[in-house]
Amino acid sequence: MSPEHGAAVATALTNYVFPNDLHVHWSLMIVLYPYITGIVAGAFIVSSLYHVFHIQSLKPVSRYALVFALAFLAFATAPLLNHLGHPERAMNMMLTPSPTSAMAGFGYIYSAYAIVLILEILFIYRPTLVALKQKASGGMKLLYTILTMGSDNVSREALEIDHKITAFLAAIGIPMACTLHGYVGFIFGGVKANPMWATPLMPVIFLLSASVSGIAGIILSYVIIREKQGKPLDMECIRTLIKFLWGCFILDFVFEMLELFSHAYMATHHWEALHDLYWGPLFWTFWVAQVGIFSVIPFIALGILSLVNLSDKVVKIGGSIISFMILVQVLLMRWNVVIGGQLMSKSERGHAVFHPGFFTKEGIVPSIIIMILPIVFLYLLSKVFPFWLEDDPTVGEQSA
Amino acid sequence: MPEYRSKPYSHIVRIVLLLVIIIVAGVVVRGKVLPKSFGEYGHYRGDAIFDEMKRPVRNGTNASCLVCHPYIREMHLNGVHHTVSCEFCHGPVADHVKDGKVIAKLPKKQGKEIRRLCLRCHNQIIRARPKESIKMISMPQHLEEKHVRTDHICNQCHNVHAPLMWVKQAKAMVGVEEDSK
Amino acid sequence: MKEIEREISQDRRRFIKKVLGGSIAGSLLLVIPAGAMDFGNIPEQIPGMRKQTGPFIKGKKFAFVVDITRCIGCGSCCVADKNEYKVPDGNYRTWVERYIIDDHDNVYVDSPNGGLNGYQEPREDLPYPVRDTFFVPKLCNMCEHPSCVQVCPVGATFQTEDGFVLIDYKRCVGCGYCVQACPYSVRFINPETHTADKCTWCYHRVRKGLLPACVNVCPVQARKFGDLNDHESEVYKILHQPHVISVLKPGMGNKPSLHYVGLRREVV
Numbered sequence: 084m085s086p087e088h089g090a091a092v093a094t095a096l097t098n099y100v101f102p103n104d105l106h107v108h109w110s111l112m113i114v115l116y117p118y119i120t121g122i123v124a125g126a127f128i129v130s131s132l133y134h135v136f137h138i139q140s141l142k143p144v145s146r147y148a149l150v151f152a153l154a155f156l157a158f159a160t161a162p163l164l165n166h167l168g169h170p171e172r173a174m175n176m177m178l179t180p181s182p183t184s185a186m187a188g189f190g191y192i193y194s195a196y197a198i199v200l201i202l203e204i205l206f207i208y209r210p211t212l213v214a215l216k217q218k219a220s221g222g223m224k225l226l227y228t229i230l231t232m233g234s235d236n237v238s239r240e241a242l243e244i245d246h247k248i249t250a251f252l253a254a255i256g257i258p259m260a261c262t263l264h265g266y267v268g269f270i271f272g273g274v275k276a277n278p279m280w281a282t283p284l285m286p287v288i289f290l291l292s293a294s295v296s297g298i299a300g301i302i303l304s305y306v307i308i309r310e311k312q313g314k315p316l317d318m319e320c321i322r323t324l325i326k327f328l329w330g331c332f333i334l335d336f337v338f339e340m341l342e343l344f345s346h347a348y349m350a351t352h353h354w355e356a357l358h359d360l361y362w363g364p365l366f367w368t369f370w371v372a373q374v375g376i377f378s379v380i381p382f383i384a385l386g387i388l389s390l391v392n393l394s395d396k397v398v399k400i401g402g403s404i405i406s407f408m409i410l411v412q413v414l415l416m417r418w419n420v421v422i423g424g425q426l427m428s429k430s431e432r433g434h435a436v437f438h439p440g441f442f443t444k445e446g447i448v449p450s451i452i453i454m455i456l457p458i459v460f461l462y463l464l465s466k467v468f469p470f471w472l473e474d475d476p477t478v479g480e481q482s483a
Numbered sequence: 484m485p486e487y488r489s490k491p492y493s494h495i496v497r498i499v500l501l502l503v504i505i506i507v508a509g510v511v512v513r514g515k516v517l518p519k520s521f522g523e524y525g526h527y528r529g530d531a532i533f534d535e536m537k538r539p540v541r542n543g544t545n546a547s548c549l550v551c552h553p554y555i556r557e558m559h560l561n562g563v564h565h566t567v568s569c570e571f572c573h574g575p576v577a578d579h580v581k582d583g584k585v586i587a588k589l590p591k592k593q594g595k596e597i598r599r600l601c602l603r604c605h606n607q608i609i610r611a612r613p614k615e616s617i618k619m620i621s622m623p624q625h626l627e628e629k630h631v632r633t634d635h636i637c638n639q640c641h642n643v644h645a646p647l648m649w650v651k652q653a654k655a656m657v658g659v660e661e662d663s664k
Numbered sequence: 665m666k667e668i669e670r671e672i673s674q675d676r677r678r679f680i681k682k683v684l685g686g687s688i689a690g691s692l693l694l695v696i697p698a699g700a701m702d703f704g705n706i707p708e709q710i711p712g713m714r715k716q717t718g719p720f721i722k723g724k725k726f727a728f729v730v731d732i733t734r735c736i737g738c739g740s741c742c743v744a745d746k747n748e749y750k751v752p753d754g755n756y757r758t759w760v761e762r763y764i765i766d767d768h769d770n771v772y773v774d775s776p777n778g779g780l781n782g783y784q785e786p787r788e789d790l791p792y793p794v795r796d797t798f799f800v801p802k803l804c805n806m807c808e809h810p811s812c813v814q815v816c817p818v819g820a821t822f823q824t825e826d827g828f829v830l831i832d833y834k835r836c837v838g839c840g841y842c843v844q845a846c847p848y849s850v851r852f853i854n855p856e857t858h859t860a861d862k863c864t865w866c867y868h869r870v871r872k873g874l875l876p877a878c879v880n881v882c883p884v885q886a887r888k889f890g891d892l893n894d895h896e897s898e899v900y901k902i903l904h905q906p907h908v909i910s911v912l913k914p915g916m917g918n919k920p921s922l923h924y925v926g927l928r929r930e931v932v
Contacts, residue, residue: 168838168858527822
């Protein structure tokens with residue numbers, strides 16, 4: 084046997100996966116959970132850019148972004164409950180959260196953030212809801228009564244109090260949104276046993292890609308919904324969103340690449356396994372898809388859309404396509420991190436394989452269902468909370 | 484100036500009240516639902532230790548088999564297989580005896596199964612076995628060396644419970660001098 | 665052959681005479697003695713354990729040592745473990761790996777079905793001649809700083825005061841975080857109980873004064889279990905000899921309580 088042939092065979096044969104590593108335990112559901120909470124956090128940040136940082140051009144989507152965030156937040160627990168071996172014991176995380184476990188933060192961080200988000204929506208929408216209540220009847224009237232906590236008072240005094248509260252909630256909402264997604268990053272970043280996950284950059288990367296996915300989600304859904312409703316688009320708003328998307332994406336992409344580059348440069352003994360992973364099972368999903376197509380192209384295109392004076396039509400279509408690509412990029416990033424990280428065996432000598440099932444419990448069909456549910460819920464929410472200021476019966480009477 | 488039924492801050496009071504009720508309810512429910520022994524020794528349910536202690540033992544030791552199978556015991560304990568577990572070939576005692584009664588027979592290996600079991604330990608071909616640990620042979624060379632037909636199963640010359648017993652007896656009886664290798 | 669069989673039947677008659685004469689110690693006769701299969705009556709392999717009824721083991725500091733220079737890869741340990749816990753197929757509380765090193769210094773590792781069927785065949789698919797091979801049993805390292813306990817969100821896995829890392833199967837939600845966190849891949853999600861599971865050094869046997877199942881069955885004493893407070897014990901002597909690195913992945917900082925004799929640099 085020639086030396087080269089022998090060497091090639093030797094390399095091919097040195098694949099050894101620990102017996103318990105053959106099965107990938109965190110699959111599609113755990114890919115979806117950070118994806119959904121990321122979109123929530125990002126959408127909230129869009130709203131806060133208006134409510135806290137007073138970026139006026141974002142006013143048209145300021146309320147919509149909150150409702151959008153709520154629609155996705157409502158289903159953030161769905162993939163987790165589907166994944167747990169004992170979902171009926173899920174409350175254990177609230178009853179006895181372990182102080183050393185990042186995952187234990189889930190129950191309280193999620194609940195606290197949900198309360199802040201719901202309260203902020205209720206306070207911002209209160210005058211609108213009161214006005215809608217007066218026009219409603221039957222079930223809707225009851226719903227509006229509950230949502231306004233039975234109070235009709237929209238006097239100047241009441242609205243001033245509301246305004247202060249809203250400002251406060253929006254302000255604390257930002258660190259809370261960061262915590263909601265940052266802790267997810269730490270769930271991975273704190274696992275020293277996994278060389279791909281264990282990095283202090285992980286919470287930062289997750290948070291930045293969350294912002295990116297949220298902003299992209301707002302742009303894409305804003306364009307689609309407004310077009311479907313036959314309403315005009317606020318191009319100033321879209322252009323601002325694109326600029327923010329570009330800025331966040333620069334940071335996100337740089338950190339993602341920095342992490343990998345540091346590993347490659349320092350070349351500790353883990354690098355060999357990581358290298359085999361990135362140039363092996365993850366070659367297509369990472370280098371070709373996530374980086375080559377869905378990072379590099381948006382990176383350049385967003386720059387062009389932000390800096391070059393282009394027509395509204397180009398910005399609208401380009402912005403929508405790029406936003407869609409960004410949403411795909413973030414999903415791919417979650418896939419490559421969650422599933423890719425587990426493909427590397429802790430034997431440091433080989434890779435497992437993963438093929439998601441179609442109709443299995445954590446397979447492709449349940450994943451699609453879980454991603455459709457927030458959109459359905461968003462539609463239902465639109466019947467209760469008017470997205471757009473021009474649909475609001477009280478606009479002009481209140482200071483936003 | 485329109486008259487409102489509620490005060491300007493009524494809704495805030497109600498929301499705060501609702502939150503307080505939820506939190507208090509949560510604390511009360513937690514108190515009821517939490518297992519009593521949780522936190523007794525650390526951040527875990529103390530009774531879990533006793534749960535694990537109470538797990539039924541399934542494998543005995545060789546002593547638990549030989550107490551009822553004394554004939555085998557004589558052979559086994561005096562033979563070179565005295566470190567081999569009965570339950571490795573026959574299965575765990577818990578599948579055989581429960582509450583002092585026999586509930587099922589344990590399988591006895593037959594024929595080719597026996598040879599496979601012997602070779603699991605004694606096959607020299609695997610090469611990873613330290614010689615100091617165990618005597619190894621290769622098949623069919625071992626049979627050829629002993630001038631035995633190569634379709635023989637190991638237990639035709641070696642009592643599985645005391646592998647050298649018959650071999651030694653044969654040598655003593657027949658007075659054969661082997662050309663040993 | 666016939667002569668041998670005659671000898672044996674003579675033996676048998678002599679034996680039964682002795683039995684009826686009562687000169688064979690112990691129970692027997694032809695009646696199963698009452699309580700013999702009550703596991704409390706199996707002679708204690710670890711003295712003094714049955715008296716202890718409290719939650720934590722007092723007075724003993726257990727250590728588990730695996731001697732790679734003795735392991736023959738028979739897989740008795742894997743069989744005993746699977747029988748003891750009815751471990752579902754495809755999951756392993758303990759397993760045995762085979763390492764093969766060729767004369768170009770390539771290392772090939774395999775563990776067909778975790779070594780449960782032993783190693784019946786040599787590897788035929790290797791390109792270069794083999795220069796060295798050995799077996800490595802793996803099991804829970806029972807770390808002093810367990811990663812799994814650190815990450816469990818609900819307190820379902822825990823470390824007792826006597827150093828055992830155990831699982832509360834009634835509390836575990838099956839999130840799988842502990843499986844990800846373990847650097848040694850000894851944990852898995854049991855597909856039947858839907859909770860985490862792992863080797864527990866046969867805690868329930870040790871509490872009854874019995875050795876762990878795998879230690880009990882090893883025919884060549886490659887697995888050893890004992891009390892470090894007993895200065896005459898084999899494990900004490902081994903761990904007090906000068907030796908090179910004896911734990912897996914020391915750089916992780918978990919401080920395993922599982923020690924290896926003859927650990928090789930190729931082992932991860």
